[in-house]
Amino acid sequence: MKTKKIKILIAKPGLDGHDKGAKIVALALRDAGMEVIYSGLHQTLEQIIETAIKESVNVIGLSIMSGAHLPISEKLISMMKKQKLNNVYLTVGGVIPNQDIPKLKEMGVAKVFPGGTSFDDIVKGINEIV
Amino acid sequence: MGVAKYIKNKKNGIQDVTYQSGIKVKPVYGPDDLEKAGFQYKKDLGDPGEYPFTRSLHPQSYRSRAWTTRQYTGFGTPEETNERFKLMIANGQNGLNVAFDLPTQMGYDSDHALAQGEVGRVGMAVDSLKDFETAFAGIPLDKIGSGLTINAVATIMMAMYQAVAEKFGYSKDQISTTPQNDILKEMIGRGAWIFPVEHGVRLVGDSIEYAVKELPKSNPVSICGYHIRESGATPAQEIAYAFEIAKAYIDNVVKRGIQPEEFVGRFSFNFNVYGNLWEQIAKFRAARKLWAKMLKNEYKVTEKKKLFLRGLFGGGGSGLTKEQPENNIMRSAYYALGAALSGAQTTALCSFDEAYTIPTPRSALLSLRTLEILMDEVGLRDTVDPLAGSYFIETLTLEMEEKILEEMNKVQQMGGMVKCISKGIIQRKVSNQAYEFEKGLQSGEYKKVGLNLPDNKNSEKTNVELHGYNEEWAEKSKSNLKQLKKTRNNKQVTQTLNDLEKAAKTNKNVMPYLVKCCHSYATVGEMTQVFRQIFGEWNEPDFY
Numbered sequence: 098m099k100t101k102k103i104k105i106l107i108a109k110p111g112l113d114g115h116d117k118g119a120k121i122v123a124l125a126l127r128d129a130g131m132e133v134i135y136s137g138l139h140q141t142l143e144q145i146i147e148t149a150i151k152e153s154v155n156v157i158g159l160s161i162m163s164g165a166h167l168p169i170s171e172k173l174i175s176m177m178k179k180q181k182l183n184n185v186y187l188t189v190g191g192v193i194p195n196q197d198i199p200k201l202k203e204m205g206v207a208k209v210f211p212g213g214t215s216f217d218d219i220v221k222g223i224n225e226i227v
Numbered sequence: 228m229g230v231a232k233y234i235k236n237k238k239n240g241i242q243d244v245t246y247q248s249g250i251k252v253k254p255v256y257g258p259d260d261l262e263k264a265g266f267q268y269k270k271d272l273g274d275p276g277e278y279p280f281t282r283s284l285h286p287q288s289y290r291s292r293a294w295t296t297r298q299y300t301g302f303g304t305p306e307e308t309n310e311r312f313k314l315m316i317a318n319g320q321n322g323l324n325v326a327f328d329l330p331t332q333m334g335y336d337s338d339h340a341l342a343q344g345e346v347g348r349v350g351m352a353v354d355s356l357k358d359f360e361t362a363f364a365g366i367p368l369d370k371i372g373s374g375l376t377i378n379a380v381a382t383i384m385m386a387m388y389q390a391v392a393e394k395f396g397y398s399k400d401q402i403s404t405t406p407q408n409d410i411l412k413e414m415i416g417r418g419a420w421i422f423p424v425e426h427g428v429r430l431v432g433d434s435i436e437y438a439v440k441e442l443p444k445s446n447p448v449s450i451c452g453y454h455i456r457e458s459g460a461t462p463a464q465e466i467a468y469a470f471e472i473a474k475a476y477i478d479n480v481v482k483r484g485i486q487p488e489e490f491v492g493r494f495s496f497n498f499n500v501y502g503n504l505w506e507q508i509a510k511f512r513a514a515r516k517l518w519a520k521m522l523k524n525e526y527k528v529t530e531k532k533k534l535f536l537r538g539l540f541g542g543g544g545s546g547l548t549k550e551q552p553e554n555n556i557m558r559s560a561y562y563a564l565g566a567a568l569s570g571a572q573t574t575a576l577c578s579f580d581e582a583y584t585i586p587t588p589r590s591a592l593l594s595l596r597t598l599e600i601l602m603d604e605v606g607l608r609d610t611v612d613p614l615a616g617s618y619f620i621e622t623l624t625l626e627m628e629e630k631i632l633e634e635m636n637k638v639q640q641m642g643g644m645v646k647c648i649s650k651g652i653i654q655r656k657v658s659n660q661a662y663e664f665e666k667g668l669q670s671g672e673y674k675k676v677g678l679n680l681p682d683n684k685n686s687e688k689t690n691v692e693l694h695g696y697n698e699e700w701a702e703k704s705k706s707n708l709k710q711l712k713k714t715r716n717n718k719q720v721t722q723t724l725n726d727l728e729k730a731a732k733t734n735k736n737v738m739p740y741l742v743k744c745c746h747s748y749a750t751v752g753e754m755t756q757v758f759r760q761i762f763g764e765w766n767e768p769d770f771y
Contacts, residue, residue: 109418112419117661120661138767209551215669
């Protein structure tokens, strides 16, 4: 068993404002014993990286509904590499078509949680990677 | 949210049924129930077309005119959107419902850093009047009305709609547009807000005032219980919060010295249809009645037509599942049935593939056909308010009315909607409800076909045809924008933007200034930037 609480930043990148998914996942992870920070809406990737560093999170969980998950994830991963955030894992959730999951994994996304993934599976998935 | 709880009662083996809004449903209803509730035909229903309009706004309802159908449409460049508009009109749709991409909704031009990857993705990209000229080419703007799904920058799009109509030779009193323009609901759900609450409400007020004086056929605001429900509100809260939001806008305009009688008739609403069929029907009937009563008693509105709760009852996105997406076709048909049995004036359905993608032309047409089948084949037009007098429906409608009033009172006790939203009270409440509901769905407490019924598992995965995203859209928008900035009269642009700034700072109505900006081909980003500098941006309250 881990002794330290997992710290996760649930972040809403970009202009999309559909935040119900992000918020309910944040509540579920909190109830599962994790320390959860919610970024709020309309975050630039720079702001997300900044918060992740400031809060020393283990995981960044992006919530994306607009269909822009591929370009956003790619850019964030390259920014994470630049900042040497080697111990921070990236997960992506939201409206993610099945065919994009391998593409995201190839980029370096640790876990993908498409809409409909159960809270249990999300908690399990995050525990697996950290 | 949206399904009822069915729990087997251990004592008698009968299922207990509780609706989302907290109403318990009896196994059998009879005349005693109506008597106990004090039901009176004239007071509680009235004839169709008569106050309080529980039965219908019009005496003949669908017998004289079917509902208006407005599928939500728009993507890519204005050229693509124009083609899809024409396809929907050619297939019998009689109003447009325009989707804008996120950069446009948030007031950024296509070349802005924050727009990258989003141009044309979830709606049409609009930078300037040039784009509206393309999108609305060949559409008879004096005959086809347009809903514009835009909020934070609704004033700008309304001005642009007037500008494009004038450019095409229509006068502003011929055109009919309904911008969504409900910024307070954006702050509860959907999230396309920019400015702080009070400035957001002021802009809504400006557009209403302007429409009263200058745009006789336009409806400046469409209040959306829809998105509030999608965010986790119950059906009763959906109506209650929408009405409290409406009151916030009414109060802003009244402060300008305009009487409610002069403008409330222009309000329209957008409500959701998914969930338990009976609860939705009772909700709409109760809502029509309450709105009319509220305007008459609290706001002293007298003219009959101005007491109408007009609007679009449709959508139902949260009721649809990603699992077994074809089930959504049937699901939507039943949601539409509820809307029809409620006497919806205007409707639209979410398409079955929306959990995956922007609807393809095929799925958008399926939605339209579903609506036509109800109107033209199965007999929903035969008689007005066919459920009237049902012991169950009338009791439920009265109970729903009470629940809505209860929720409205709670908001009032906390200081009204503007205060509740500024403090994040409503946002926290609906998020927590959404969380509880999702837990219930995952545990199987709420039944959902294709998702959590025992014999639904291990079903085949369906591959949905995806609506593509074309990187060229962004490039095209950007190059058009570059070209525009070279060829337009930049001196005139600067002048109109300066005038806009003065008006915004001095609390003048910004609408006429925006129309001039649009005519000078100032961009959406430039106009929004003027507002951003003066108003600042909203700081979302914490949601925990």
